[in-house]
Amino acid sequence: MEQxxxxxxxxxxxVRQGAARVLAGEPVAWDQWMAVYTGxxxxxxxxxxxxxxxxxxxxxxxxVEVLGEALYERLAVLVRDHMRxxxxxxxxxxxxxxxxxxxxxxxxxxxxxxxxxxLFNYLNRHYVSEAVAKxxxxxxxxxxxxxxxxxxxxxxxxxxxxxxxxxxxxxxxEGKPVDSTCVLKVFxxxxxxxxxxxxxxxNLTSDYLKNVEQYYTAASxxxxxxxSIPEYLRKIIEWITFETETSKSLLxxxxxxxxxxxxxxxxxxxxxxxxxxxxxxxxxxELFEDIGKVFNLFAKxxxxxxxxxxxxxxxxxxxxxxxxxxxxxxxxxxxxxxxxALLGVHKKYCAIAAQAFHNDPQFTHAFDKAxxxxxxxxxxxxxxxxxxxxxxxxxxxxxxxxxxxxEMEGILNDIIIIFKDLDDKDIFQSFYSKMxxxxxxxxxxxxxxxxxSLIGKFKNACGFEYAAKLQRMVTDISINxxxxxxxxxxxxxxxxxxxxxxxxxxxxxxxxxxxxCTTNFNIPIELRLCEELFSGYYxxxxxxxxxxxxxxxxxxxxRVRFNDKPKGCCILQVSAHQLAILLTFEYRNxxxxxxxxxxxxxxxxxxxxxxxxxxxxxxxxxxxSPLTKTTKVKFNTGxxxxxxxxxxxxxxxxxxxxxxxxxKLILESRKWQIQAAIVRIMKTRKxxxxxxxxxxxxxxxxxxxxxxxxxxxxxxxxxxxxxxxRVKDKQDVYAYVA
Numbered sequence: 084m085e086q087x088x089x090x091x092x093x094x095x096x097x098v099r100q101g102a103a104r105v106l107a108g109e110p111v112a113w114d115q116w117m118a119v120y121t122g123x124x125x126x127x128x129x130x131x132x133x134x135x136x137x138x139x140x141x142x143x144x145x146x147v148e149v150l151g152e153a154l155y156e157r158l159a160v161l162v163r164d165h166m167r168x169x170x171x172x173x174x175x176x177x178x179x180x181x182x183x184x185x186x187x188x189x190x191x192x193x194x195x196x197x198x199x200x201x202l203f204n205y206l207n208r209h210y211v212s213e214a215v216a217k218x219x220x221x222x223x224x225x226x227x228x229x230x231x232x233x234x235x236x237x238x239x240x241x242x243x244x245x246x247x248x249x250x251x252x253x254x255x256x257e258g259k260p261v262d263s264t265c266v267l268k269v270f271x272x273x274x275x276x277x278x279x280x281x282x283x284x285x286n287l288t289s290d291y292l293k294n295v296e297q298y299y300t301a302a303s304x305x306x307x308x309x310x311s312i313p314e315y316l317r318k319i320i321e322w323i324t325f326e327t328e329t330s331k332s333l334l335x336x337x338x339x340x341x342x343x344x345x346x347x348x349x350x351x352x353x354x355x356x357x358x359x360x361x362x363x364x365x366x367x368x369e370l371f372e373d374i375g376k377v378f379n380l381f382a383k384x385x386x387x388x389x390x391x392x393x394x395x396x397x398x399x400x401x402x403x404x405x406x407x408x409x410x411x412x413x414x415x416x417x418x419x420x421x422x423x424a425l426l427g428v429h430k431k432y433c434a435i436a437a438q439a440f441h442n443d444p445q446f447t448h449a450f451d452k453a454x455x456x457x458x459x460x461x462x463x464x465x466x467x468x469x470x471x472x473x474x475x476x477x478x479x480x481x482x483x484x485x486x487x488x489x490e491m492e493g494i495l496n497d498i499i500i501i502f503k504d505l506d507d508k509d510i511f512q513s514f515y516s517k518m519x520x521x522x523x524x525x526x527x528x529x530x531x532x533x534x535x536s537l538i539g540k541f542k543n544a545c546g547f548e549y550a551a552k553l554q555r556m557v558t559d560i561s562i563n564x565x566x567x568x569x570x571x572x573x574x575x576x577x578x579x580x581x582x583x584x585x586x587x588x589x590x591x592x593x594x595x596x597x598x599x600c601t602t603n604f605n606i607p608i609e610l611r612l613c614e615e616l617f618s619g620y621y622x623x624x625x626x627x628x629x630x631x632x633x634x635x636x637x638x639x640x641x642r643v644r645f646n647d648k649p650k651g652c653c654i655l656q657v658s659a660h661q662l663a664i665l666l667t668f669e670y671r672n673x674x675x676x677x678x679x680x681x682x683x684x685x686x687x688x689x690x691x692x693x694x695x696x697x698x699x700x701x702x703x704x705x706x707x708s709p710l711t712k713t714t715k716v717k718f719n720t721g722x723x724x725x726x727x728x729x730x731x732x733x734x735x736x737x738x739x740x741x742x743x744x745x746x747k748l749i750l751e752s753r754k755w756q757i758q759a760a761i762v763r764i765m766k767t768r769k770x771x772x773x774x775x776x777x778x779x780x781x782x783x784x785x786x787x788x789x790x791x792x793x794x795x796x797x798x799x800x801x802x803x804x805x806x807x808x809r810v811k812d813k814q815d816v817y818a819y820v821a
Contacts, residue, residue, distance in 0.1 A: 249291065
């Protein structure tokens with residue numbers, strides 16, 4: 084079959100008609116489609132010498148002429164004219180009408196560009212590829228259409244279109260009905276045209292972000308001026324949720340961080356002062372939900388977050404101070420009132436830190452710092468002493484309430500909460516060790532397991548050295564059980580008279596806070612025999628050790644018959660001193676105070692205090708006048724008691740405060756601890772600046788909070804003793820002297 088050849092003027096009319104219908108989005112019949120394709124094919128395959136140029140001169144011999152160029156140029160003009168007609172049609176359109184117009188024709192042109200590319204596929208494969216290879220600036224038909232759309236339509240209406248888009252987004256922010264799908268398609272079209280003009284989407288994104296900033300800066304200022312902070316917080320969440328979803332949809336996650344930063348600046352940063360001013364009220368009214376919202380907003384705002392932490396910490400201390408003052412006015416000397424008031428503050432604000440701040444480390448630190456200050460600076464005096472007394476009450480089975488193991492563990496944990504924040508842990512240790520000694524010696528401890536558990540908690544908080552002596556005290560009591568059982572076995576084996584119900588505690592002198600007996604107490608003969616027998620046994624077991632008897636701590640039960648009446652016989656629990664006084668009445672009913680002193684050798688003041696307890700218990704009778712050596716003391720033969728056993732030795736006055744000598748010992752002990760810490764640090768570091776040494780010492784001392792002035796005194800003392808020296812030519816730098 085002979086090939087048909089055609090010139091441009093012959094094929095262009097039917098090509099133009101078909102291409103125009105495609106560009107307009109009109110249906111093209113199959114025969115018309117084939118007519119366009121065939122005409123374009125015949126033209127592109129016509130031999131170069133037979134081309135018809137429509138009146139144009141033939142190319143000179145040797146000139147370069149790419150086949151199909153004229154057809155491509157005419158098609159490009161057709162496309163450009165169509166785009167210009169579209170732009171002219173949109174001149175009077177605004178707002179939603181303009182957006183709908185753009186969307187409608189973009190869909191049509193986008194599809195038409197692909198159809199034309201298929202229709203002129205032969206032109207793409209031969210002319211365009213050859214022209215590109217020779218350096219001509221042409222594109223395949225599809226891209227040529229899209230480039231023309233950008234250059235003519237988008238460029239011509241961009242400013243109006245962006246304004247219309249942002250206007251519709253604004254209406255949507257205000258809750259008015261908007262065709263969101265249409266807006267989304269326009270944004271997506273700009274993304275599709277990035278290859279044609281990369282600045283399109285960039286500029287649209289920039290305009291959108293500026294609009295977000297302007298809108299929310301104005302809207303937030305207007306809203307917060309007429310609403311409360313809780314209402315503003317709820318509005319912020321509503322705004323952030325909306326804008327996050329909108330930007331994610333329109334800009335395809337590309338601006339998520341930028342939008343978040345803008346919202347944070349406009350909604351939070353610019354209103355920090357208003358937030359902080361309302362924080363105390365929110366905390367005071369326990370508006371946990373709103374406080375949590377503020378915290379979440381400030382999570383990335385470092386400066387505001389720090390102010391919120393400081394505000395929270397100061398509020399804890401302020402409210403805690405008021406609470407402690409009220410408790411002090413109720414009973415400023417009651418350890419239980421002191422501890423319960425502190426624990427109330429701690430539990431309340433721990434709950435706030437967990438619920439509102441999600442136990443954030445920074446807020447937990449702010450709370451801990453405020454609570455530590457409250458523990459040591461409140462309306463109660465001597466917090467270390469009060470905590471020690473409270474501990475003694477709850478661990479003393481004779482005075483405390485009966486509690487389960489789980490409840491006791493909770494009580495111990497509460498004690499440690501306050502203990503950890505005490506500055507004067509050494510003063511607490513001084514009181515606690517003495518009270519522990521009494522509980523252990525007199526069998527008043529809740530249980531040995533509980534004592535060990537609490538001491539273990541002290542060890543975890545302050546280290547082994549702090550708890551070593553306390554642990555040794557409990558260990559001594561355990562060892563003494565075996566020691567006394569061995570003593571009974573020894574007496575039976577050696578056929579020595581076994582003392583009835585005699586029990587001795589052998590305690591390490593360096594661990595127990597006990598003072599040696601300072602009187603010439605004349606122990607009753609009945610007890611002296613027991614002492615001598617036990618001393619002999621102990622010497623056999625441990626040669627080279629010396630026992631020092633502390634009679635002032637001794638106690639015992641003695642059955643006393645006052646008369647022949649049914650209630651005239653009673654068992655008295657008495658101290659060794661009280662027992663000695665009772666035994667002076669074994670064969671007589673009246674004895675002078677001087678005679679009692681001669682037989683017991685007790686000092687006058689101690690004798691008077693001991694006898695006073697027995698007189699107040701009605702065991703003895705006096706004439707009521709001040710006690711002197713000539714005072715006659717009568718055995719109360721008319722004494723009766725409904726109780727079968729009376730405890731007399733425990734009726735003592737409240738624990739006295741440490742005297743000046745003991746305070747001096749504590750101060751000297753602190754100096755020794757600081758000096759030891761300085762030497763350890765300098766021995767390791769060799770050379771250290773003054774401020775660094777001060778910080779290192781403060782961190783290493785756990786039993787008390789060393790004051791800077793005291794550390795300086797210790798440094799100067801060590802320099803005098805030639806443990807340290809000042810480094811020449813270096814200001815405030817110390818060196819260790821080996």
